[in-house]
Amino acid sequence: MEAIEVARKACDEQNLANEAKLVEFFKKKGLIIIEDPDKDAFQKYAKNSYLTESKDISKDWDLDLYEKIQQAK
Secondary structure (H helix, E strand, O other): OHHHHHHHHHHHHHHHHHHHHHHHHHHHOOOOOOOOOOHHHHHHHHHHHHHOOOHHHHOOOOHHHHHHHHHOO
């Protein structure tokens, strides 16, 4: 278990370092990076999208389960 924890931490550190490099690469390419997104607004937009213009994507989803998951936060 100790070895797993050491490996997990090493993996997390490596992933975060790689992500930081990607962010810098994207910025150099002129992409806009949103560092502090409005998560609530995004969730509302995404849910509305899945219920309206993107119904073909979500037609088989269990929306009751979705609501239960949202309440569990």
